[in-house]
Amino acid sequence: MSLLDMVKEAGIIGAGGAGFPTHAKLASKADYILLNGAECEPLLRVDQQLMEMFPDEIIKGFEAAGKQVNATKAIIGIKGKHKEVIKVLQERIEELKVGDYIEIGALPDIYPAGDEQVLVYELTGRVVPEAGIPIQVGCVVINSETALNIYHASLGKPVTEKYITLAGDIPNRLTVKVPVGTPIIDVLRLSGIENFEDYAVIDGGPMMGPVMNNLNGYVTKKNKGFVILKKNHPLIRKKTASMVQAKRINRASCEQCRMCTDLCPRFLLGHDTLPHKMMRSLSYDVKDLEGQKVAQLCCQCNLCEVFSCPIGLYPKSANNYYREKLAELNMRYKPTKEVFEVRTAREHRLVPSKRLIARIGLRDFDKPAPMTEITVKPxxxxxxxxxxxxxxxxxxxxxxxxxxxxxxxxxxxxxxxxxxxxxxxxxxxxxxxxxxxxxxxx
Ligand code: SF4
Ligand code: SF4
Known part of the structure; x- marks a missing residue:
């Protein structure tokens, strides 16, 4: 059986959050295969630990995926600060004699280093076009846990388990492997908290993950972590503002300083993502939405909303307001050119993770979440x-x-x-x- 069929049979999907079926991704042909081990969401600790615990398996799964897409180069993207993990990977790459094919690309400790398009640029210097995907510039990107699953698939083992970090304002910060389909509440209780009445739970990382409406769900192959914070934490208040509240505040207060746009990671890649313009549009009853189509270029990283805006407004929500309107009208943005170049100011406008973590009030919780041997048996x-x-x-x-x-x-x-x-x-x-x-x- 071909690797593609084995990956398909094993039910592998992108383990980094998006959940795109991996066999469909690996059906492409590419110049580069890139391993996304950036794990740029604050507090999450899955990928860095998996790369240290299972380097051989991840390297072999990654190599097999690279060969499958005919990539001539394979690069493991990992933040340079993870020196120990890099050392382990480097040793194993040499030992496995794949150094001619696989190299390590040290990423800066910025947010969002794990955004696919940022990762592609950092590792290859290529810029994915507006509204595009990495394959358009000859790149296929897979997550570290996905590479581990590809290795398992090559041995006939399907995806039945998921690694999850529990982090935040909790007694027990940890990372644990649980069966897919486990009640989320069973996992959350490992945090040491029994009663969640005063807590809010973010499904995923604190930047992009939504606040859960209830805790009745079940673990899927896409879950990566849960961040548990007190309900009155400023980040929770910010993330739970309704579109009506966000729109009212936005209309009344935007100074048009442009910081949301100037620090936007997609804008810095040369795209026309213009959240300040969407903010301006809210003040007018715009009928023709042609100029608002750029709202569709937003990757929802949330940087503008929780970091860039100096007065705490909701530029991402302004984007989302127009995205919804455009979807209703079936209007799609079309790029005006094929080749994009990063903006010259980019390197001076990158947002260090440490500053971001401090700004969003998570510094006290930015601690290890070690892999546990706890067995969850729902x-x-x-x-x-x-x-x-x-x-x-x-x-x-x-x-x-x-x-x-x-x-x-x-x-x-x-x-x-x-x-x-x-x-x-x-x-x-x-x-x-x-x-x-x-x-x-x-
Ligand atoms: S939303 Fe905030 S950052 Fe953006 S232009 Fe308005 S005031 Fe400036
Ligand atoms: S959420 Fe804001 S900063 Fe992030 S891509 Fe969208 S507009 Fe840019």
Whole structure:
């Protein structure tokens, strides 16, 4: 079986958050394959630990993926500050005799170093066009945990587990491996907090992750971490402002200083992302939205909203307001050129992670979250049929059926983009619907 088929059978999706099916990504041909080990979201600690714990597996999975896309060069992107991890990777690259193919690219400690387009530029000097994807400049990017999963797939092991960091204002900061489909509340309780009434939970990193409305969900292959903060933490207040509140404040207060635009990572790559202009538009009843299409170039990194704006406004929300309007009108931005160059001021306008962490009030929680040996054994798992970009998986098991851990339980619909799903525990299927397949442990 080809690697592509093995990756498809194993149900691998991007483990870095976006959830794009990996077999579809690896079907391309590219000059470079890049490993995204930047982990630029503050407080998350999965990738850096996996690279240190499983260097051989990650290097082999990454090499196989690179060969699959015919890449002539493979670069591991990791922040230069992770000196110990780099040393381990360097030693293993030499030992495995793949030094001619794989090199390490040290990234600056900036936010968002892990944004795919920033990563591509930092590692290759190429600029992904506006509204584009890395393959347009000959690059395929995969996350470190995805590379680990590719290695496992080459041995016939599907994705049934997920590594998750618990961080924030909690007694136990840790990183743990849990079965896909585990109730999120079971994972959150490992933090040492039992009653979450006074807490808010961010699903993912503190910059881009949304604040969860309730804690009733189940772990998917996309989860990377949960950041738990007191409900009155300024970051939570900022992130939970409604669009109506954000719009009202934006209209009343914007000074048009342009800081949101001047520090925007996509603007600095040479794109026309112009959040200050979206802020200005809010003050007028703009009918023709042609000039607002640039709102679609925003990567939602949130830097403008929690760092750049000196008076705490909501420029990303202004972008989102117009993105929604444009989607309703089915209007899409079209780049005006093919080749983009970074702005000359870029290197002076990069935002150091330490400053960002201090600004968003997380300095006290910027601590290790070591990998634990704790085993989470949920009685029942709910495995979502939609964990990925594309069509939901089609259930391949019936209620009452007994399944083994690793067994295929949901398939990709014919002629569709999607990902297979597998039983993460052995047991009996208690629910097999459009949204979830539930399994009760033996
Ligand atoms: S939103 Fe803030 S940073 Fe942007 S132009 Fe207005 S005041 Fe300046
Ligand atoms: S969230 Fe703000 S800073 Fe980030 S890409 Fe969008 S406009 Fe730029």
């Amino acid at each position: 009685e029942v798992v709910h495995i979502a049929t939609r964990q990925h970009v594309g069509a939901p998986a089609v259930p391949a098991v019936k209620v009452g059926e007994h399944v083994q851990e690793g067994q295929l339980i949901g398939t990709i619909p014919e002629e569709s983009l999607g990902a297979a799903i597998h039983a993460s525990i052995s047991g009996t299927v208690t629910e097999s619907g459009n949204d979830y397949i539930a399994i009760r442990r033996d």
